[in-house]
């Protein structure tokens with residue numbers, strides 16, 4: 546007989562909270578998702594309990610993994626409470642560092658104090674004010690542009706609602722779990738890639754809405770064997786809502802790149818992106834103007850169909866660096882759909898060159914160059 550969420554809850558009674566109460570009966574365990582032998586759930590906490598309850602989280606994971614029929618468990622701590630629920634009283638907290646931090650509603654905005662990911666020097670978020678502006682395509686080609694500079698690069702696809710990096714990199718299959726029970730990232734074109742798209746199918750991804758999104762990101766950041774990386778690109782979910790703000794706050798980011806189309810700028814969406822990172826003290830490395838010019842595939846004529854130059858003007862106005870412009874080109878769309886991104890497959894073409902310029906500027910900014918404020922270095926544990 547297959548295992549049920551009630552079986553998992555019963556097993557969790559073996560794990561005791563700091564006050565001795567059995568976890569399974571504590572009312573802190575959120576919805577338990579069971580799929581293909583994997584159990585996924587979150588434990589509700591008050592932000593102040595994060596240190597004290599990290600060992601409870603780890604114990605819960607090993608107890609569930611030991612259940613017959615369970616091949617894997619993904620357990621997160623979440624400070625996001627379901628609507629209408631009051632935070633629980635906090636037991637005394639230890640001072641041990643843990644990956645999870647409180648959400649933006651619960652604590653003043655701070656960044657750069659989260660523990661870094663061992664071996665990863667710079668973590669850079671790629672974000673946009675709204676969907677469909679080419680954020681994922683830009684993330685992918687930016688990662689490849691950085692790799693073309695001879696850097697060791699990873700891609701964390703945090704666009705949990707619509708993960709597109711597997712398709713962009715032409716990757717499929719499931720990541721391997723290694724002896725240390727860490728996930729091995731997939732690899733293509735010299736870039737290490739991890740995406741929720743490898744772990745769950747599209748319908749399952751829907752269950753990630755809500756508090757578990759942050760747990761999923763934390764685990765993809767910390768329970769993946771990234772190895773030594775110069776830059777880890779994080780493809781953020783589009784928009785500037787609470788989920789994005791929490792992610793920006795809880796990830797040890799060296800900086801953020803905002804992708805925008807010219808008309809997006811006119812609608813202020815990109816400015817909201819800049820404001821979001823400012824709020825959590827993450828330096829904005831700059832704005833990329835995507836779909837800046839339309840290049841006709843037949844005659845090569847270039848037309849600024851969306852009114853080109855907005856990003857540069859916006860950048861100058863607000864003091865946010867301008868990282869470059871990417872043309873609206875059929876080849877970019879086609880190669881993206883085919884899992885053959887231009888920077889990898891046509892590195893000397895004009896489109897690849899545009900992305901490589903952006904990559905070069907991002908790298909300079911990470912080094913504190915380009916006349917910009919130095920990005921904070923990630924502290925290695």
Ligand code: ADP
Pocket residue numbers: 673675676677678679680681682683709783835836871872873874875877878879881882
């Ligand atoms: P987002 O991540 O912002 O939702 P995507 O990267 O998925 O956006 O891009 C949306 C669509 O636009 C995709 O079909 C992609 O191939 C296409 N696209 C993105 N950038 C360009 C570009 N510069 N030229 C042509 N098509 C592009």
